[in-house]
Amino acid sequence: MSRPADPKARNALIGAARAEFARRGVKGARIGDITAACGLSKGAFYLHFPSKEALFGSLVEAFLGELERVGQERMACLERFRAEHGHPGPEDVSARTERYRDFLRLQAEQDRHMLELMWSSREVLTALIVGSQGTSFESVMWDVVDREVDRISQEFRHLWGCAMDTPDVEPRLFGSFVVGTYLLLARQMGRLTQKPDLATWASSLQRLMYEGTAPREPLSAAAFVAGPVSVSARTPPPPSTRRRHARAANPHRPPRKRP
Known part of the structure; x- marks a missing residue:
């Protein structure tokens, strides 16, 4: 007479197998490691499942x-x-x-x-x-x-x-x-x-x-054609600002004499 399947053993095998599959993949998982993890024999495994x-x-x-x-x-x-x-x-x-x-x-x-x-x-x-x-x-x-x-x-x-x-x-x-x-x-x-x-x-x-995907106002075609403003196209700073920047860049430069 065949031994009846124990549902507690089945659940233990499933729990151990889940961890083994996650750790080693389907190919790498070994029935011996699954049964050892839950303290059961290989015979107990085959009583519940024909294969891993x-x-x-x-x-x-x-x-x-x-x-x-x-x-x-x-x-x-x-x-x-x-x-x-x-x-x-x-x-x-x-x-x-x-x-x-x-x-x-x-x-x-x-x-x-x-x-x-x-x-x-x-x-x-x-x-x-x-x-x-x-x-x-x-x-x-x-x-x-x-x-x-x-x-x-x-x-x-x-x-x-x-x-x-x-x-x-x-x-x-x-x-x-x-x-x-x-x-x-x-x-x-x-x-x-x-x-x-x-x-x-x-x-x-x-x-x-x-x-984050709500429709927004489309950018005008001009925004794509114009592109970013180049350095040469920007409005130049006033002379006083240029002088301050020059002194900051070269503090040892003597100040320019005004006429």
């Missing part, structure tokens, strides 16, 4: 499932907000209207959920970002990145107006900027030993994203 790749695959699948849930929750909240209040536009941002402040709080709260997921999955994210090369998991993170860039680009178009022919910031560039920021935060989380203030992170990031 299968264990990592289950971690990635769980993370992607949670990522999908958080994304769907965000979209549902945004749809409810738009139905009840309409979508804030540039004038709301510039005037910091109540609708914009409510929208910002909603987005910050949803971002906090995302950051909480990233924190709880930081070892898996670290392994996906820097430790999955040469494995079947190599493209997982970049598929997620592409989807998030598309989502944020669409959200950006909604905010600043879908009919803009020449927005100040190209939507996909903005999406890449935002996703790149979160990717770096995920990498940073993998190095932290204490949990940061994720609510403050979320609020700061949202204000930076929306207020």
